[in-house]
Amino acid sequence: MKFIKLVRYDLRHGLLKRWKWYVGAVLMAVAFWLLFCTKVASYNRGALITGDGSAITPSFGDTVFFVFAGMSEYIPDPHQSFSFPLIWMLLYLVLFWMTLEYAHNDLTKTGQQFLIRTNGRMLWWLSKCVWNFCAVLSFFAVIWLTLLLLCLLSGSPISLTLHAPLLEFTVPAAVSGPGYVAPLLFSVFCLAPLVLFALSMLQMAFTLWLKPIVSFLISVVILVASAYKLSPLLLGNYAMPVRNVIYSGTGVTNAAGVLLSAAVIAAAVLFGAVRFRKYDVLPIEE
Amino acid sequence: METIECKDVTKIIKKNKVIDHLSLTLHAGQIYGLQGINGSGKTMLMRLISGLIYPTSGSIFIDGEELGKRLAFPKSLGLLLENPAFLDPYTGFQNLHQLASIKRLVNDDHLREVLREVGLNPDDRRPYRKYSLGMKQRLGIAAAYMENPDLVILDEPTNALDTDGIELVKKILQAQKARGALVLISCHDLEILRHMSDEIFVLEDGHVKAHLFAPFEEEAS
Numbered sequence: 001m002k003f004i005k006l007v008r009y010d011l012r013h014g015l016l017k018r019w020k021w022y023v024g025a026v027l028m029a030v031a032f033w034l035l036f037c038t039k040v041a042s043y044n045r046g047a048l049i050t051g052d053g054s055a056i057t058p059s060f061g062d063t064v065f066f067v068f069a070g071m072s073e074y075i076p077d078p079h080q081s082f083s084f085p086l087i088w089m090l091l092y093l094v095l096f097w098m099t100l101e102y103a104h105n106d107l108t109k110t111g112q113q114f115l116i117r118t119n120g121r122m123l124w125w126l127s128k129c130v131w132n133f134c135a136v137l138s139f140f141a142v143i144w145l146t147l148l149l150l151c152l153l154s155g156s157p158i159s160l161t162l163h164a165p166l167l168e169f170t171v172p173a174a175v176s177g178p179g180y181v182a183p184l185l186f187s188v189f190c191l192a193p194l195v196l197f198a199l200s201m202l203q204m205a206f207t208l209w210l211k212p213i214v215s216f217l218i219s220v221v222i223l224v225a226s227a228y229k230l231s232p233l234l235l236g237n238y239a240m241p242v243r244n245v246i247y248s249g250t251g252v253t254n255a256a257g258v259l260l261s262a263a264v265i266a267a268a269v270l271f272g273a274v275r276f277r278k279y280d281v282l283p284i285e286e
Numbered sequence: 287m288e289t290i291e292c293k294d295v296t297k298i299i300k301k302n303k304v305i306d307h308l309s310l311t312l313h314a315g316q317i318y319g320l321q322g323i324n325g326s327g328k329t330m331l332m333r334l335i336s337g338l339i340y341p342t343s344g345s346i347f348i349d350g351e352e353l354g355k356r357l358a359f360p361k362s363l364g365l366l367l368e369n370p371a372f373l374d375p376y377t378g379f380q381n382l383h384q385l386a387s388i389k390r391l392v393n394d395d396h397l398r399e400v401l402r403e404v405g406l407n408p409d410d411r412r413p414y415r416k417y418s419l420g421m422k423q424r425l426g427i428a429a430a431y432m433e434n435p436d437l438v439i440l441d442e443p444t445n446a447l448d449t450d451g452i453e454l455v456k457k458i459l460q461a462q463k464a465r466g467a468l469v470l471i472s473c474h475d476l477e478i479l480r481h482m483s484d485e486i487f488v489l490e491d492g493h494v495k496a497h498l499f500a501p502f503e504e505e506a507s
Binding site: 009013017115278281 | 299340359361363365371373384
């Protein structure tokens with residue numbers, strides 16, 4: 001019962017009372033959708049996509065794929081500088097920032113009172129893990145729902161069909177055939193939230209050793225490194241559907257992504273729990 | 287809870303020895319005062335006894351059970367450490383209700399009564415963020431003893447309180463003592479502590495410099 005109360009407290013104060021973050025997520029989704037619409041309109045106008053002059057109406061699946069796509073593999077080339085996948089980075093940096101300080105701040109404020117009343121440290125830590133999962137999932141859900149609403153309002157088909165030619169122009173990379181859509185959708189709707197939960201848990205666990213801002217910087221480094229190098233060991237790669245082997249032919253696999261994410265989540269929960277058992281609860285300035 | 291025993295406790299934080307080979311024993315039904323200048327180790331000792339931090343060496347036993355081993359926190363603890371921290375958008379009553387909902391040891395009527403005892407109106411609709419410093423302190427004291435804990439720890443409870451408020455704290459402490467609680471308070475003002483405590487530990491550089499008994503004849507610790 002105490003655990004349920006702690007979780008309820010965290011969900012109320014760590015999510016519901018921090019609704020402004022979700023307004024930010026909605027605004028970001030709107031901005032990305034507008035960008036996508038501009039690109040689609042531009043390519044349709046010039047008949048660049050189909051070549052035969054007929055326009056493509058993007059589906060909900062296309063829209064979501066565009067926002068979460070990431071970037072294709074960067075191969076270092078003196079004639080081509082590395083450019084960040086801005087939409088992808090911005091989206092996840094906001095998520096990391098959103099989940100950065102709640103647990104740490106709670107512990108130095110009201111959370112102390114809850115902590116001493118639970119008579120155990122594990123419940124507090126596990127409650128924060130549940131909160132973290134819910135925060136990541138709700139962030140994705142808000143983005144998905146906003147895009148769904150925008151597609152509905154704009155008359156886009158509410159289907160998960162991916163239009164390869166459209167994606168080829170908006171997210172440059174090799175494109176798979178229509179028969180391989182399901183793994184890509186898994187990558188967008190399941191693997192990306194799982195990867196981000198793993199990284200967010202890692203960040204939260206690091207705040208038990210390091211200052212929150214340093215933990216955040218580590219998350220940034222992981223994202224940048226993942227964007228720069230296609231490697232199965234850099235977790236961020238699995239959150240980029242265009243680096244999925246189904247999409248690019250040489251990328252990462254969903255199975256490896258699930259396994260690595262699960263391992264990172266388990267390690268973060270476990271090491272965080274071990275660390276928190278002996279953690280000194282001190283004011284921030286200490 | 288009957289006794290708290292600190293045995294040769296040392297705490298090092300970032301290479302600073304904040305508590306230095308400190309030993310003391312506290313018994314239920316007594317009011318203990320901690321006195322010392324800033325940085326003498328009062329708050330750190332309170333954090334140690336409350337289980338928020340654990341000793342680097344030495345041990346703290348609550349009725350024979352070691353903190354940080356079999357026991358994460360004292361089983362029945364009310365705590366006010368430094369500045370009270372509550373949920374800003376909630377009223378005083380809502381904040382106490384939220385905290386009390388964890389253990390469910392007391393009902394809403396009792397919480398209202400406690401708020402009246404500390405001089406706050408339980409029907410005050412103002413959110414906590416609009417409370418004055420004195421009101422925040424009173425709410426912090428209320429949260430510490432509202433569940434009638436066996437151990438009440440109050441760090442500088444008289445901060446931001448006027449003379450009436452200080453008298454109120456004294457009255458509350460006596461009531462806690464009367465029901466058998468062990469009360470541990472800190473204050474940098476020795477005179478205030480003399481009025482409130484049965485025994486006083488004077489701390490300096492993380493260890494007990496003097497142990498005073500009511501009527502406070504000094505003896506070697």
